[in-house]
Amino acid sequence: MATQTSLVAQQVRLQQWAEQIRDCQSRPKGMDVETWCAQNNLTKANYYYRLRRVREVCLEQVQGTAATAFVELPVPTTASTELPRIPQTVTSDDTAPLIRIKNTKGLSAEIFSGVSPEMLRHLIGAFSHVE
Numbered sequence: 333m334a335t336q337t338s339l340v341a342q343q344v345r346l347q348q349w350a351e352q353i354r355d356c357q358s359r360p361k362g363m364d365v366e367t368w369c370a371q372n373n374l375t376k377a378n379y380y381y382r383l384r385r386v387r388e389v390c391l392e393q394v395q396g397t398a399a400t401a402f403v404e405l406p407v408p409t410t411a412s413t414e415l416p417r418i419p420q421t422v423t424s425d426d427t428a429p430l431i432r433i434k435n436t437k438g439l440s441a442e443i444f445s446g447v448s449p450e451m452l453r454h455l456i457g458a459f460s461h462v463e
Contacts, residue, residue, distance in 0.1 A: 346389055349382040406454060433459070 429442035
């Protein structure tokens, strides 16, 4: 029972710390962390300790979850000229992908003829950051 009580206390403490971190990160523009900490009766060292602990717990939770099956990509806002546009191919089935790619971690994607260079760049970036 004591172990369960201490786990609950730890979770409550981490939630309070996470709220403090959110407050600090949404502090007025131009205010530095040290000033915010002084106004909230917290030392700068203690703030950064709490920040590190909250990040570690978040990382543990992310790593403990199952492999990501879906990665949301931002919708392109502007056309880019850095990558050439994939040429439109005339096929009898426009619903068939031009390219299917799959990495060793199990992530896969289908690229269709209307993909913009910006979306393709985002997709390549997402594939390169999969662990």
